[in-house]
Amino acid sequence: MDLNMSMVAREASQGLGPGPSLGLNGLPRIAPAKATKKPKKAVLFFEVEILDAKTREKLCFLDKVEPHATIAEIKNLFTKTHPQWYPARQSLRLDPKGKSLKDEDILQKLPVGTTATLYFRDLGAQISWVTVFLTEYAGPLFIYLLFYFRVPFIYGHKYDFTSSRHSVVHLACICHSFHYVKRLLETLFVHRFSHGTMPLRNIFKNCTYYWGFAAWMAYYINHPLYTPPTYGAQQVKLALAIFVICQLGNFSIHMALRDLRPAGSKTRKIPYPTKNPFTWLFLLVSCPNYTYEVGSWIGFAIMTQCLPVALFSLVGFTQMTIWAKGKHRSYLKEFRDYPPLRMPIIPFLL
Amino acid sequence: MAARGRWPWLRPAASAPPRPSLRPLAAPGPGAVVSAQGERARAPDMAAAAAAAKGNGGGGARAGAGAGAGAAAGEAGGARKKKGPGPLATAYLVIYNVVMTAGWLVIAVGLVRAYLAKGSYHSLYYSIEKPLKFFQTGALLEILHCAVGIVPSSVVLTSFQVMSRVFLIWAVTHSVKEVQSEDSVLLFVIAWTITEIIRYSFYTFSLLNHLPYLIKWARYTLFIVLYPMGVSGELLTIYAALPFVRQAGLYSISLPNKYNFSFDYYAFLILIMISYIPIFPQLYFHMIHQRRKVLSHTEEHKKFE
Numbered sequence: 001m002d003l004n005m006s007m008v009a010r011e012a013s014q015g016l017g018p019g020p021s022l023g024l025n026g027l028p029r030i031a032p033a034k035a036t037k038k039p040k041k042a043v044l045f046f047e048v049e050i051l052d053a054k055t056r057e058k059l060c061f062l063d064k065v066e067p068h069a070t071i072a073e074i075k076n077l078f079t080k081t082h083p084q085w086y087p088a089r090q091s092l093r094l095d096p097k098g099k100s101l102k103d104e105d106i107l108q109k110l111p112v113g114t115t116a117t118l119y120f121r122d123l124g125a126q127i128s129w130v131t132v133f134l135t136e137y138a139g140p141l142f143i144y145l146l147f148y149f150r151v152p153f154i155y156g157h158k159y160d161f162t163s164s165r166h167s168v169v170h171l172a173c174i175c176h177s178f179h180y181v182k183r184l185l186e187t188l189f190v191h192r193f194s195h196g197t198m199p200l201r202n203i204f205k206n207c208t209y210y211w212g213f214a215a216w217m218a219y220y221i222n223h224p225l226y227t228p229p230t231y232g233a234q235q236v237k238l239a240l241a242i243f244v245i246c247q248l249g250n251f252s253i254h255m256a257l258r259d260l261r262p263a264g265s266k267t268r269k270i271p272y273p274t275k276n277p278f279t280w281l282f283l284l285v286s287c288p289n290y291t292y293e294v295g296s297w298i299g300f301a302i303m304t305q306c307l308p309v310a311l312f313s314l315v316g317f318t319q320m321t322i323w324a325k326g327k328h329r330s331y332l333k334e335f336r337d338y339p340p341l342r343m344p345i346i347p348f349l350l
Numbered sequence: 351m352a353a354r355g356r357w358p359w360l361r362p363a364a365s366a367p368p369r370p371s372l373r374p375l376a377a378p379g380p381g382a383v384v385s386a387q388g389e390r391a392r393a394p395d396m397a398a399a400a401a402a403a404k405g406n407g408g409g410g411a412r413a414g415a416g417a418g419a420g421a422a423a424g425e426a427g428g429a430r431k432k433k434g435p436g437p438l439a440t441a442y443l444v445i446y447n448v449v450m451t452a453g454w455l456v457i458a459v460g461l462v463r464a465y466l467a468k469g470s471y472h473s474l475y476y477s478i479e480k481p482l483k484f485f486q487t488g489a490l491l492e493i494l495h496c497a498v499g500i501v502p503s504s505v506v507l508t509s510f511q512v513m514s515r516v517f518l519i520w521a522v523t524h525s526v527k528e529v530q531s532e533d534s535v536l537l538f539v540i541a542w543t544i545t546e547i548i549r550y551s552f553y554t555f556s557l558l559n560h561l562p563y564l565i566k567w568a569r570y571t572l573f574i575v576l577y578p579m580g581v582s583g584e585l586l587t588i589y590a591a592l593p594f595v596r597q598a599g600l601y602s603i604s605l606p607n608k609y610n611f612s613f614d615y616y617a618f619l620i621l622i623m624i625s626y627i628p629i630f631p632q633l634y635f636h637m638i639h640q641r642r643k644v645l646s647h648t649e650e651h652k653k654f655e
Contacts, residue, residue: 225606307611 046107046114050078053096053119067108071101088197091121126197133187136206140214141180147218148173159224166228168236172221172304175243179296182251190254192261213312221304229305242299249292252278270335284347286328290320291345321345439500444557451550453485458543473531475539482539486519518584525600526591534590538583541576548572563648570641581630588619595619
């Protein structure tokens with residue numbers, strides 16, 4: 001819609017045109033039409049103009065926008081005129097260099113006059129979190145099994161489809177597969193995501209990381225020349241215990257976080273320990289799910305006594321620490337009464 | 351528009367968050383301090399973004415606020431408000447850059463003297479081996495400068511650049527004695543020497559706010575020849591080292607072993623060589639682009655003088 005249409009629309013609303021639902025030129029207006037049979041109430045409509053944040057080019061003009069319209073609704077209206085920019089790709093902001101407005105923000109509560117100017121930035125092709133998670137977790141599950149069953153062209157031909165004679169190798173396969181099945185199920189049934197989408201290029205980055213490391217670890221653990229742990233069954237039993245405890249812990253935290261937030265909402269609350277002992281780690285740590293995750297991988301590394309697994313744990317730990325610190329910081333900013341004893345990821349230390 | 355009065359804090363300029371600059375700080379205003387660019391610039395922001403992304407483990411770029419901030423912190427804010435290092439830091443940096451300039455001059459002089467003494471340009475490496483190792487390894491301090499913040503460059507970028515040099519000096523040339531007599535070594539040593547002398551003197555003069563146009567011109571022009579020259583020398587040296595690495599099983603570990611790990615240094619070196627293919631053109635054309643910006647910018651200034 002351009003300026004001309006809006007002028008037409010304004011004239012039409014003053015009763016000079018063919019009617020409330022049509023512009024002067026007879027085309028339907030893109031604006032929520034109000035029934036005009038009722039006695040005229042002094043409803044103040046907003047006008048919204050959307051400019052490109054970089055070029056300041058006028059992209060769209062919306063008139064007769066309800067004052068309690070949300071940003072999400074405005075994004076939907078914008079998509080009608082520019083269908084290539086679906087709402088997930090749109091970043092609307094009050095200032096071209098400012099922060100993005102949230103979908104739940106209401107127009108009349110924003111610091112704008114009756115003609116609101118919003119700046120648009122294209123976030124690029126988006127992909128849903130669920131899709132990314134499912135892809136990046138299904139890969140390792142499948143890839144590890146390729147190595148476990150020693151499909152041809154990985155190891156020498158005489159090893160094709162043979163099975164390792166070490167029991168720890170079979171146990172490792174069960175643990176690794178269980179871990180990723182758990183992740184897939186959590187993605188489908190447990191997690192409640194704040195954001196619906198992420199940039200498309202992330203899926204390539206993430207999959208390279210997960211699939212690459214899975215292949216690298218699986219290659220050594222399932223290798224015909226694999227050397228079992230130095231301290232034998234004792235080491236494996238201890239490692240298995242650590243692994244299982246941390247998996248249960250990680251799952252408990254995911255459930256606790258899910259219960260904090262009702263379905264479909266994006267509310268944020270401080271997580272607290274529940275009756276489940278695994279959640280008591282919340283007393284000491286902001287992100288115990290990451291703590292347990294690192295613990296699981298350390299357990300797996302001890303179980304397999306495989307350096308690539310230890311390296312994977314280290315890299316994962318580094319990344320999760322960065323995330324945990326960020327999360328911790330945003331908790332502190334958002335909640336004045338945030339428990340002071342808590343550290344981001346490692347109790348008392350980090 | 352009356353409603354806006356209730357939110358005086360919402361002003362266009364003030365609400366702009368510091369954005370990581372996309373140009374690697376080549377604009378040499380008087381206060382413009384050390385940027386880890388120049389002929390030696392190994393990673394412009396496109397590759398840096400890739401390197402930074404890789405460096406952050408790529409484990410899902412979920413709204414990891416920390417991840418992006420870490421890499422971008424060093425490149426804070428465009429040319430708007432550069433705080434610059436304090437007086438103590440400036441003094442230290444001047445000393446550092448002077449010492450490095452002097453060091454590379456020593457290497458240059460050493461090369462010339464050895465050439466004159468020997469009468470040929472073969473096997474000159476041995477005469478400058480020690481200062482070369484010392485001063486190139488000393489460049490590791492530059493990573494620290496970025497990390498601490500007295501130099502406004504990205505830590506990731508600088509690490510990448512310095513580590514690649516250090517890798518060539520220690521993990522290839524020093525470790526594989528047989529390549530030390532190769533002519534390719536002289537090729538990259540000369541390229542590095544000229545580049546570093548100009549680069550460190552550039553920083554020195556910039557810090558003292560007295561940058562002669564000649565130095566700036568040299569820095570942004572000579573790379574056109576020196577950069578390909580250096581890359582050729584490096585690649586040829588690595589290539590020459592390959593058979594000896596294979597033979598001696600250098601830095602390689604094979605199965606079976608206690609930690610269920612293997613590493614083939616030979617394959618690793620080949621991967622390194624291949625990685626030059628995407629990286630070198632990016633850096634080279636980035637420098638060409640920088641050159642156009644920097645040198646034309648200065649010419650405009652001269653017009654108005």
